[in-house]
Amino acid sequence: MSDLPSISGSPAPAPRRPERRTFSVLALVEPLIEWTIRLCGWSAILFVAAIFFFVFREAAPVLFGELDLREFFTSQNWIPSSEIRPQYGILALLIGTLSVTGLAMLLAVPLGLGAAVYLSEFCGGTLREVLKVVIELLAAIPSIVWGFVGYMVIGPVLIHVTGAAVGINLLNGGIILALMSVPVIVSVGEDALKAVPDSYREAAVALGASRWEIVYRVLFPAAKNGLLAAVLLGVGRAIGETMAVLMATGHAVQIPTSLLDPIRTLTATVAAELGDVVAGGTHYRVLFVIGLALFAVSFVVNLTADLAVKGVRSDKTG
Amino acid sequence: MTRPAETGQHADASDREVFTPSALERRKKIKETIAQYVFLAMTLSLVVPVFAILGYILVQAWPVLSLSFIWENPRDFMTAGGLWAPLVGTFFLVLISLLVAAPVGILAGVYLNEYAGDNWLTRIVNLAVVNLAGVPSIVHALFGVGAFVLFAGMGRSLLAASCTLAVMTLPVIITSTREALAAVPMTFREACWNLGASRWQTIRTIVLPNSISGILTGVILQVSRAAGETAPILFTGAVFFTPIPDHGWESFLPYGLGDRCMALSMHLFTLSTQVRGVSDELQYGTAFVLIALVLLVNSLSIGLRTYLRSRKRW
Amino acid sequence: MIRQDRVRIERVVSGLRRWGVPGVAIAMVCGLLASGAGCGGRSASSPDNHIVIPVEGSDTMVNVAQAWAETYHWKHPEVSVQVLGGGSGVGIASLIDGNCDMANSSRQMKPDEIQKVEAAHGAKPTETVVGYDALAVYVHKSNPVETVSLDQLAEIYGWDGKLTRWSQVDPKHRWNEGDAIVRVSRQAGCGTYSYFREAVLGKKRDFKLGSVDQSGSKAVVALVSRTPNAIGYSGMGYQTPEVKMLRVSPLVGQPGVAPTAGNAKNGSYPITRPLLIYTAGEPAGPVRDYLDWILSAEGQTVVRELGYVSLDEHE
Numbered sequence: 001m002s003d004l005p006s007i008s009g010s011p012a013p014a015p016r017r018p019e020r021r022t023f024s025v026l027a028l029v030e031p032l033i034e035w036t037i038r039l040c041g042w043s044a045i046l047f048v049a050a051i052f053f054f055v056f057r058e059a060a061p062v063l064f065g066e067l068d069l070r071e072f073f074t075s076q077n078w079i080p081s082s083e084i085r086p087q088y089g090i091l092a093l094l095i096g097t098l099s100v101t102g103l104a105m106l107l108a109v110p111l112g113l114g115a116a117v118y119l120s121e122f123c124g125g126t127l128r129e130v131l132k133v134v135i136e137l138l139a140a141i142p143s144i145v146w147g148f149v150g151y152m153v154i155g156p157v158l159i160h161v162t163g164a165a166v167g168i169n170l171l172n173g174g175i176i177l178a179l180m181s182v183p184v185i186v187s188v189g190e191d192a193l194k195a196v197p198d199s200y201r202e203a204a205v206a207l208g209a210s211r212w213e214i215v216y217r218v219l220f221p222a223a224k225n226g227l228l229a230a231v232l233l234g235v236g237r238a239i240g241e242t243m244a245v246l247m248a249t250g251h252a253v254q255i256p257t258s259l260l261d262p263i264r265t266l267t268a269t270v271a272a273e274l275g276d277v278v279a280g281g282t283h284y285r286v287l288f289v290i291g292l293a294l295f296a297v298s299f300v301v302n303l304t305a306d307l308a309v310k311g312v313r314s315d316k317t318g
Numbered sequence: 319m320t321r322p323a324e325t326g327q328h329a330d331a332s333d334r335e336v337f338t339p340s341a342l343e344r345r346k347k348i349k350e351t352i353a354q355y356v357f358l359a360m361t362l363s364l365v366v367p368v369f370a371i372l373g374y375i376l377v378q379a380w381p382v383l384s385l386s387f388i389w390e391n392p393r394d395f396m397t398a399g400g401l402w403a404p405l406v407g408t409f410f411l412v413l414i415s416l417l418v419a420a421p422v423g424i425l426a427g428v429y430l431n432e433y434a435g436d437n438w439l440t441r442i443v444n445l446a447v448v449n450l451a452g453v454p455s456i457v458h459a460l461f462g463v464g465a466f467v468l469f470a471g472m473g474r475s476l477l478a479a480s481c482t483l484a485v486m487t488l489p490v491i492i493t494s495t496r497e498a499l500a501a502v503p504m505t506f507r508e509a510c511w512n513l514g515a516s517r518w519q520t521i522r523t524i525v526l527p528n529s530i531s532g533i534l535t536g537v538i539l540q541v542s543r544a545a546g547e548t549a550p551i552l553f554t555g556a557v558f559f560t561p562i563p564d565h566g567w568e569s570f571l572p573y574g575l576g577d578r579c580m581a582l583s584m585h586l587f588t589l590s591t592q593v594r595g596v597s598d599e600l601q602y603g604t605a606f607v608l609i610a611l612v613l614l615v616n617s618l619s620i621g622l623r624t625y626l627r628s629r630k631r632w
Numbered sequence: 633m634i635r636q637d638r639v640r641i642e643r644v645v646s647g648l649r650r651w652g653v654p655g656v657a658i659a660m661v662c663g664l665l666a667s668g669a670g671c672g673g674r675s676a677s678s679p680d681n682h683i684v685i686p687v688e689g690s691d692t693m694v695n696v697a698q699a700w701a702e703t704y705h706w707k708h709p710e711v712s713v714q715v716l717g718g719g720s721g722v723g724i725a726s727l728i729d730g731n732c733d734m735a736n737s738s739r740q741m742k743p744d745e746i747q748k749v750e751a752a753h754g755a756k757p758t759e760t761v762v763g764y765d766a767l768a769v770y771v772h773k774s775n776p777v778e779t780v781s782l783d784q785l786a787e788i789y790g791w792d793g794k795l796t797r798w799s800q801v802d803p804k805h806r807w808n809e810g811d812a813i814v815r816v817s818r819q820a821g822c823g824t825y826s827y828f829r830e831a832v833l834g835k836k837r838d839f840k841l842g843s844v845d846q847s848g849s850k851a852v853v854a855l856v857s858r859t860p861n862a863i864g865y866s867g868m869g870y871q872t873p874e875v876k877m878l879r880v881s882p883l884v885g886q887p888g889v890a891p892t893a894g895n896a897k898n899g900s901y902p903i904t905r906p907l908l909i910y911t912a913g914e915p916a917g918p919v920r921d922y923l924d925w926i927l928s929a930e931g932q933t934v935v936r937e938l939g940y941v942s943l944d945e946h947e
Contacts, residue, residue: 041429054464114360142546240454276821592848
């Protein structure tokens with residue numbers, strides 16, 4: 001190599017460095033890097049387990065000790081700071097969570113699925129991109145802002161329109177939660193509908209179906225797992241919401257008898273009271289028990305949604 | 319019944335029959351049009367109220383919105399002035415959570431897309447990512463208190479709050495990294511392997527640089543999510559008020575890692591529930607700045623995504 | 633020669649391009665850590681001259697605490713008082729855990745809390761009275777009721793209380809159909825909640841469930857101002873033009889006493905409470921200075937400005 005004639009003006013080519021040294025360094029470092037990557041990959045499992053562990057750790061003493069589980073689930077008296085006898089019944093809170101989530105889903109699922117259908121089937125080109133961007137921006141609005149909107153804007157409107165006694169109530173919370181979970185339903189639903197192969201649509205058109213008939217005769221049955229996953233993810237979002245419901249539902253411990261009654265959810269209870277409790281006390285630990293319950297619920301909902309989507313995938317390959 | 323149309327022949331009545339809709343087809347067409355408008359109405363019923371609400375907030379906030387609103391600290395017992403201290407606090411919370419979450423998230427995405435086999439362990443990891451994304455924010459707050467404030471001994475501090483936010487936004491980064499890496503064609507990797515590169519060399523030199531924009535999209539999304547959350551920082555490090563310098567370089571770096579800080583989302587919460595005598599305009603102004611911040615960051619992410627889609631070289 | 637220079641420059645530029653952004657980020661983090669080492673630290677006795685005093689506690693006092701912090705910072709820029717609300721329970725809990733130096737409280741500490749402070753810090757907590765607050769009963773300004781007695785309040789808010797409609801409270805006025813009383817309260821465990829329970833309901837009676845529980849003193853008044861049938865209790869400094877403060881009479885039939893600084897001072901307003909600051913053991917150093925300033929004329933001016941009763945008025 002070194003005896004090649006050099007072109008005038010340019011330096012001679014450098015002698016080849018021995019390769020062995022570079023290889024050995026790489027051989028040392030690469031497994032280290034790969035193990036770091038592997039550990040980072042498993043970190044998701046680590047964090048989920050850690051969340052469960054730390055919440056369980058704080059909740060355990062009272063969960064297996066003085067908490068009367070029957071009273072916990074069946075009593076509507078949530079009076080944790082009573083001087084007479086602290087009661088930890090979450091029935092009213094549970095019903096509050098379920099009712100506000102149910103109402104939100106009642107509003108969000110038809111509208112969300114309708115919007116998903118519109119975006120994937122009826123809409124074209126620029127309008128579609130614009131609407132998708134708008135829905136994505138809708139998803140980005142923080143939950144404290146939604147709570148603020150419910151408290152300041154929708155509350156007075158509700159009093160004016162429905163003559164409610166209090167503006168922040170079940171209906172207010174339901175509307176806000178619906179607006180918050182719609183983007184999830186729309187985007188996952190639209191993905192599910194787009195995942196249905198075009199051959200299905202083409203076959204339907206060949207049989208003379210109109211677009212509407214394609215949607216409800218072909219697409220809904222074909223994409224039902226994905227649409228179910230979309231709804232479940234929306235439910236998960238609504239159940240886990242904290243700040244918005246803290247401000248918009250009225251935060252009252254009672255079982256609602258009408259849509260205009262203020263209610264309280266499990267998440268809002270934890271958020272409002274966690275700061276007031278002495279670390280290690282019974283009230284503190286019961287709040288962690290509620291956190292454990294919320295974690296369990298979200299785990300089940302996400303697991304079901306994941307299985308539903310997996311069902312879609314296995315159907316496709318079959 | 320009708321003769322197929324031959325070249326040069328005029329269409330006649332029997333040809334026209336083929337192309338005139340029958341009663342059934344007319345009904346179907348009407349139903350389809352009705353369906354189209356119903357679905358459009360559904361979509362608009364979501365979009366229009368949101369614009370109305372945002373517009374209302376803007377209108378109510380208009381009197382206080384100005385450059386000094388962002389630049390000044392809250393003064394007069396937090397009933398006047400601006401948002402500088404909360405903004406700086408949110409900035410540092412997000413920055414530190416980014417520095418913690420981004421490396422772990424990106425490497426985790428690399429693992430899931432490049433190294434993980436198609437076995438039960440990968441399935442569990444994917445499940446864990448999805449679950450981590452769905453955990454309620456108050457449970458993240460409980461975890462933050464249990465793990466970072468108490469167990470790791472950080473106390474209520476900027477660091478504890480940032481770590482809590484990092485755990486919360488990790489799934490976003492993992493998912494978008496995985497998608498960005500999956501978008502790089504297999505042929506790139508195969509070409510590299512054919513040249514004798516190891517897996518990590520391939521990732522480092524070809525795959526990662528080509529997917530960097532997609533990864534950035536995810537990281538920017540994380541920023542917007544972390545900036546807007548309230549519950550996780552409520553108990554782990556955010557504070558009602560702490561005085562910071564009004565000017566000088568210290569006003570840009572007022573918080574140490576062990577300090578508690580103000581945050582924009584927490585500021586909105588305290589303004590609307592606890593501060594006495596604050597005008598409605600100030601509350602709306604704070605809400606508007608928070609929304610604008612989050613939407614700006616999100617638009618950046620969306621813009622980046624559109625740009626990279628148009629610039630794809632494969 | 634020129635080519636080698638160019639190669640060198642190209643290497644530098646490409647190095648900058650590669651390491652520029654991460655380098656800036658690392659520099660910022662270093663700056664943060666440096667400032668963290670400098671002005672971080674939660675104890676009031678850090679070696680250099682930047683002092684941090686974390687204060688937590690009562691929502692009722694959070695505004696006056698913030699006002700003190702802001703005013704004190706103007707006079708002593710090296711001291712940063714960090715104010716966190718959350719409720720009297722928060723403050724006392726943080727004091728026990730060592731997370732704060734001063735705990736604001738609108739109620740007295742309970743015996744078990746005193747024991748916990750003693751166990752954790754080796755000294756009994758020191759209580760300092762820094763002002764007084766009359767707990768006002770607010771109703772919407774359109775509400776025709778002017779006076780309410782303590783018994784009526786107990787029946788409205790208390791467990792098994794019999795007053796659920798405004799027509800029961802004030803039968804003389806003609807009420808329309810929707811006159812159900814909307815009770816606005818505070819979250820359980822906060823000082824105002826405990827104090828109201830103790831002073832009005834009697835310690836051995838719980839609140840009736842179903843009240844709309846707000847997270848801050850100002851939020852109570854804000855909600856009452858928007859809800860025509862509401863009644864709520866909050867510090868008298870939180871009044872706004874849209875609400876009305878009721879006169880409170882100790883017994884039905886007796887004339888009601890308005891919640892003013894004067895009536896709080898002479899003790900005729902039945903629900904007046906001291907505003908307290910607790911420290912673990914005797915306050916010392918910067919905390920002592922801050923506390924002394926609060927008790928001085930300047931600090932008490934702030935108390936008056938925010939609508940509370942200062943110490944010298946209440947004698």
